Amino acid sequence: MKEKNIKLENKKKNLNHWREYVACKKTNVNFHLDEEFQISNDELTIYDVPDPKAPYMSQDQLIERINWFALTFNAYNDDETQKIQKDAVSAWSEKKTLEEAYFDEGKHKNSLKYLRAILFYCQRAEHMSGPSPNYEDLMKQIISDIRNLLSK
Numbered sequence: 001m002k003e004k005n006i007k008l009e010n011k012k013k014n015l016n017h018w019r020e021y022v023a024c025k026k027t028n029v030n031f032h033l034d035e036e037f038q039i040s041n042d043e044l045t046i047y048d049v050p051d052p053k054a055p056y057m058s059q060d061q062l063i064e065r066i067n068w069f070a071l072t073f074n075a076y077n078d079d080e081t082q083k084i085q086k087d088a089v090s091a092w093s094e095k096k097t098l099e100e101a102y103f104d105e106g107k108h109k110n111s112l113k114y115l116r117a118i119l120f121y122c123q124r125a126e127h128m129s130g131p132s133p134n135y136e137d138l139m140k141q142i143i144s145d146i147r148n149l150l151s152k
Contacts, residue, residue: 015039018072019047022065024056029068039072041112046150048072052140059136066139070123073116081117097121103138115146 014037020026039048050057050065057065075081081098088097098118101107108114119142126135 015043015048022048022050022069024054024061037072038074041073041116044112044150046147049147049150050143051147052143063136063139066119066143067123067127069143070116070119070139073120075117075120078113078117081114085121102142109145110149112146112149115142115149118142119146 017026018029018037018039021029048069050062050069052062054062084095085097088095088100096104098108098114099121102109102114102118108118119139122135122138122142126132132138
């Protein structure tokens with residue numbers, strides 16, 4: 001029980017640190033953020049999502065925060081999004097990945113889960129094989145759609 005309370009306290013502390021970082025009150029993420037720091041869709045608020053229109057943030061600060069935010073939802077651990085991705089890359093499939101359906105057809109704009117998965121997959125692809133010339137614009141587009149969905 002005590003260990004569970006400590007984990008809950010750490011999660012609250014990390015979430016508060018995260019929100020300060022997103023609002024540029026902290027300049028780095030050296031506060032216990034690791035692969036275990038996740039923000040569920042139920043917990044997610046607009047204060048957790050970097051604002052592409054924030055006047056207090058440089059472009060570099062914004063992209064850094066978007067990249068970190070992308071990692072707060074690990075789509076590799078989500079069976080549904082993983083199945084969509086795997087089915088799309090099968091040689092015999094004409095299905096599209098989440099990213100292709102989003103960027104090519106405007107799909108998934110009403111799904112927080114899919115938008116966050118798309119953001120995650122784009123961030124991972126950029127990290128593994130970037131830089132891409134339009135990466136920043138694409139990430140800002142996804143973030144804007146996430147913010148729009150949260151503000152409804």
